[in-house]
Amino acid sequence: MELLVGLITGVIWGYIFQRARILRFEKHAGLLTLTDLTVLKFLLSGVVVGALGIQLLTTLGLAPYHLKPTFVAANFVGGVIYGLGWALLGYCPGTMPGAVGEGSLDGLFGILGGLCGAMAYAHTYPFWKEKLLGIGAYGKISLPMLFHLPPLLVGAIFAGLLLAFIVFLEKMGW
Amino acid sequence: MRNGWSPYLGGALTGLLLVVSVLVTYQLFGHPRYLGTSTAYVKVAGLIEKAVSPESVEANAYYRKKKPGIDWKVMLVLGVPLGAFLAAVRNGEFRPRWVPGVWRERFGDSPAVRALGAFVGGFLLIYGARLAGGCPSGHGLSGMSQLAVSAFIVVAGFFAGGIPLALILYGRRRG
Numbered sequence: 207m208e209l210l211v212g213l214i215t216g217v218i219w220g221y222i223f224q225r226a227r228i229l230r231f232e233k234h235a236g237l238l239t240l241t242d243l244t245v246l247k248f249l250l251s252g253v254v255v256g257a258l259g260i261q262l263l264t265t266l267g268l269a270p271y272h273l274k275p276t277f278v279a280a281n282f283v284g285g286v287i288y289g290l291g292w293a294l295l296g297y298c299p300g301t302m303p304g305a306v307g308e309g310s311l312d313g314l315f316g317i318l319g320g321l322c323g324a325m326a327y328a329h330t331y332p333f334w335k336e337k338l339l340g341i342g343a344y345g346k347i348s349l350p351m352l353f354h355l356p357p358l359l360v361g362a363i364f365a366g367l368l369l370a371f372i373v374f375l376e377k378m379g380w
Numbered sequence: 381m382r383n384g385w386s387p388y389l390g391g392a393l394t395g396l397l398l399v400v401s402v403l404v405t406y407q408l409f410g411h412p413r414y415l416g417t418s419t420a421y422v423k424v425a426g427l428i429e430k431a432v433s434p435e436s437v438e439a440n441a442y443y444r445k446k447k448p449g450i451d452w453k454v455m456l457v458l459g460v461p462l463g464a465f466l467a468a469v470r471n472g473e474f475r476p477r478w479v480p481g482v483w484r485e486r487f488g489d490s491p492a493v494r495a496l497g498a499f500v501g502g503f504l505l506i507y508g509a510r511l512a513g514g515c516p517s518g519h520g521l522s523g524m525s526q527l528a529v530s531a532f533i534v535v536a537g538f539f540a541g542g543i544p545l546a547l548i549l550y551g552r553r554r555g
Contacts (some may be wrong), residue, residue: 208409212452215401216459219394219415223460224467226390231480238539238546247387248394249520255395256525263399269406272414274513274523276530284512285537287504292538293545295501296480299515300417300460302502307461308468309476315495319502324418324425326503327510331442334511349527360527372388 220304229305231296231312238293243380250372254365261361271348278342280334295319384471398521405452413452414526416518418509420457422446486550512537 236242263269295316305313350357405413426448430437437443468474478491509515512534523531
């Protein structure tokens with residue numbers, strides 16, 4: 207049953223991805239060369255709705271968080287390696303299979319590379335665990351914990367800032 | 381090409397999908413499922429490796445943590461191409477291609493060169509995502525929605541790595 211829910215969620219998500227035009231190589235290359243911000247706009251509005259909704263759910267006790275731990279060095283270094291791959295590939299882990307569904311068959315090689323990358327990480331994990339994962343390991347922390355403020359308030363302020371940024375982008379004609 | 385949705389609409393619907401998914405999975409199955417895709421690659425890679433060499437998967441600390449197998453996340457990632465295919469066909473936008481236009485302008489129309497670029501890119505993408513602990517969905521959408529500190533560091537890293545390389549590879553045109 208849970209597997210079926212996952213599949214249905216994925217189908218809806220893929221449908222949204224395709225309609226919003228974020229499966230295309232051009233859109234990702236456009237974001238990273240700062241010439242087409244479609245993918246950023248998608249993410250920004252997703253986080254506005256997501257931040258308000260998730261903070262509301264958790265505040266009301268309808269669902270718990272599932273925070274990813276902070277490892278400052280590994281988070282950043284991993285992010286940069288990801289960014290290099292993103293620039294070459296022009297898709298991300300979620301949009302890559304979606305791109306194949308839209309006909310961008312080069313995504314198949316990206317998926318193959320991704321599976322090999324996952325395998326390589328599993329076998330080099332002890333190295334990173336020893337060298338990097340201990341640096342800046344603060345555990346499962348969030349902004350509301352850092353600021354000692356109610357999560358819903360921080361969520362609303364954050365969503366407001368993102369909305370202001372969206373308005374700014376549109377005013378500037380990006 | 382003009383009949384698509386605004387990215388703001390698509391993003392807002394994705395935010396809603398995240399919230400509904402977390403609510404429904406927690407209420408039905410007892411654990412919240414936040415949208416995220418890069419873990420699925422580890423689960424499937426582990427399955428493939430297990431078929432070849434069960435001992436090496438058994439002995440691996442990372443696979444012990446992530447448990448290879450078909451779970452909600454793998455199904456989520458399998459659903460995405462189905463939904464995208466459905467949307468593309470319904471709107472007459474399914475176009476098979478091996479080499480994207482922007483890539484062709486810079487590196488020519490050889491599918492083999494593009495395949496190599498996509499393979500190396502995909503490798504770095506998932507390798508980096510696993511070291512960072514997630515991708516733009518796991519950290520970007522789900523992480524930032526939870527206001528997780530890790531998410532902000534990772535997303536800064538994505539752009540710190542991606543923007544300089546993309547500018548070198550594709551240049552700044554169409555500005």
